[in-house]
Amino acid sequence: MIGRDLAARDPTRRFTLAAVVELVALTAIRAGGEAYARNGTRGAATLLKSNVRLEEGKVILRFRAKGGQPQVREICVPRVVEVVRTLMALPGRRLFQYRAADGAICLVRAGDVNAYLKQAAGAAISLKDFRTLVASASVLETLAATVPASSARARRRQVLDAVRAAAEELANTPAVCRRSYVHGAIVTAFEDGALKRFAGLLRGCRSPARRAEVLADLMTRARLDLAPADPQAVPA
Secondary structure, X not given: OHHXXXXXXXXXXXXXXXXHHHHHHHHXXXXXXXXXXXXXXXXXXXXXXXXXXXXXXXXXXXXXXXHHOEEEEEEOOHHHHHHHHHHHOOOOOEOOEEEOOOOOEEEOOHHHHHHHHHHHXXXXXXXXXXXXXXXXXXXXXXXXXXXXXXXXXXXXXXXXXXXXXXXXXXXXXXXXXXXXXXXXXXXXXXXXXXXXXXXXXXXXXXXXXXXXXXXXXXXXXXXOOOOOOOHHHOOO
């Protein structure tokens, strides 16, 4: 669904909502609340065009995130570059806007994206949940390549090693990374020996939108307290 909505050329509401999801899939930045925006900090939904620079073949984001921390992200995905170029052409200060049927230019907000993501996933998940899983991807892939140890203590050590590697990549401490970025469903799936199937499917994703849908499916199953399904059961 996300990939299909992004394939449209016109900046419709669904196009813009899918663009926010894809951006978070690539960068794991926060959703972006209006209250924080009033204080001068930004997340995905509240990015300004002044936070964006388009260069040949890439998008550069520069903004202050929650807590006033300066953030820089570079995205070198051709389709995302074209999506951002389309959105930048709309009038207005915000990046994520759309043209309504009557021609009016409207904002999308984090709540709108959450409703869209809920529809895409078929379960009550939010962009915050989704961001957590996106940022967990490196831990997921590391653990998927690891044979679970026979003892619980040794498995905890394996999880910690994977978290340390992810923390370095995310410029966080291992404690913050474990608390904020590693969903319990990933650890459970690792211990159950089911994680390798999902990681293999992620490696086969050719687009951030497809990766987003796979991660959303894992989040859905976590909320339903189900083990990850066979990859063949994940919607294409």
